[in-house]
Amino acid sequence: MIPWLAGAPAFPPLDSALVEPNGLLAAGGALTPEWLLAAYHRGIFPWFSHGEPILWWSPDPRLVLAPAHIRIRRSLLKVLRQRRFEVRIDTAFAAVMAECAAPREPEGGTWITPDIQAAYCRMHELGYAHSVECWRDGKLVGGLYGMAVGRAFFGESMFSRETDASKVALAHLARVLEQRDFAVIDCQMTTPHLLSMGAREIRRSEFAADLERWTREGEPPGQWSPGPLQEIDWHHNAAGGAAGAHLCNRTTPTP
Numbered sequence: 434m435i436p437w438l439a440g441a442p443a444f445p446p447l448d449s450a451l452v453e454p455n456g457l458l459a460a461g462g463a464l465t466p467e468w469l470l471a472a473y474h475r476g477i478f479p480w481f482s483h484g485e486p487i488l489w490w491s492p493d494p495r496l497v498l499a500p501a502h503i504r505i506r507r508s509l510l511k512v513l514r515q516r517r518f519e520v521r522i523d524t525a526f527a528a529v530m531a532e533c534a535a536p537r538e539p540e541g542g543t544w545i546t547p548d549i550q551a552a553y554c555r556m557h558e559l560g561y562a563h564s565v566e567c568w569r570d571g572k573l574v575g576g577l578y579g580m581a582v583g584r585a586f587f588g589e590s591m592f593s594r595e596t597d598a599s600k601v602a603l604a605h606l607a608r609v610l611e612q613r614d615f616a617v618i619d620c621q622m623t624t625p626h627l628l629s630m631g632a633r634e635i636r637r638s639e640f641a642a643d644l645e646r647w648t649r650e651g652e653p654p655g656q657w658s659p660g661p662l663q664e665i666d667w668h669h670n671a672a673g674g675a676a677g678a679h680l681c682n683r684t685t686p687t688p
Contacts, residue, residue: 438462438489442471447491447641456492456637463487464552466559473582474648476641478589478621483546493637496620496627500586500610503603504631512597513604513667518567518574520605523659526557529564529576533590545590553589556580560654565606565662567598575599577606583648584616603630608665609657616647 436445438461450458458477462468464487472478472489481488505513530553534545556562561582567575575598577591586606593599610618620627623634 435459436461442468444472444475444477444489447475447477447493447637450491450493450637456490457488458491459489460486462489464548466556466561469552469556469580470561470582473580473585473587474644476619476637476644478587479549480544481546482544491637491641492622494623494634495637495640496623496632496634497640498607498618498620498627498630498632500607500615500618502631503607504629505604509597509600509604510667513601513665516664518569518595518598518601520601520662521566521568521660522609522657522662523557523563525566525573525576526562526564526578527554528573529566529578529592530554530590532573532576532592532594533578535592553578553580560656563657565602565609567595567602569595569598575602577602579618581615581654584614584651585619585644585647586610586615586617587619588621605662605665609662614651616650617643 435451435457436459438444438459442462445459447458450456464479469479475491476495477489477491479487480490527550530545530550534543534550536543553562557564562578562580564576564578566573572594574595575591575593577588577599579589580587591599591602607618618632619640620632623632
């Protein structure tokens with residue numbers, strides 16, 4: 434059994450989360466800014482399907498990526514140098530969320546419900562949620578979004594309508610976060626793609642302890658100068674291991 438949350442934002446101890454499904458911590462609460470900020474400060478995130486109550490998760494282990502340690506293989510580095518896409522930031526947040534919410538399979542569902550979209554669009558208005566977008570010929574063809582709290586960026590979802598678009602968005606996100614002195618990208622769920630890009634698993638207790646410091650540091654919330662990103666000189670970025678395709682590619686939860 435998991436507790437039902439109500440009233441003021443308050444969560445049970447992280448070590449009370451279920452082992453199976455991994456990290457299910459509580460149900461209830463709300464998707465208001467107060468609840469979301471209280472959750473992210475402790476490394477907790479909402480994840481539920483349409484028709485379900487709000488479910489809160491804190492998996493163990495946790496997959497994290499240091500922005501400066503992202504690994505980019507040669508094939509992706511070639512795409513980055515070709516500047517195939519125009520990369521922008523915070524110019525189409527709601528559109529990125531809508532694209533991420535589209536089912537990846539004809540009969541598939543989505544955890545990015547209308548309530549989730551409304552909640553994170555509100556966090557975007559408050560300067561906490563951000564998008565990185567890939568455009569081609571005036572069309573949005575790839576991107577990602579997530580939450581920035583202190584020096585921690587919590588990746589939520591990505592999408593791609595053209596080959597390599599989501600990978601390009603992630604590579605640019607890592608460079609932007611490195612420039613802004615962010616300590617970590619929280620990838621939440623482990624995938625082979627992200628492991629190959631330099632992400633690593635750490636214990637939940639270690640992640641929570643680091644978050645106590647990281648979420649108190651860094652810039653105050655605010656938009657990240659909406660518009661095209663300044664050009665990054667990818668010729669001075671060494672190629673590394675294999676590149677991945679999706680950041681926190683969570684499927685519909687099955688608690």
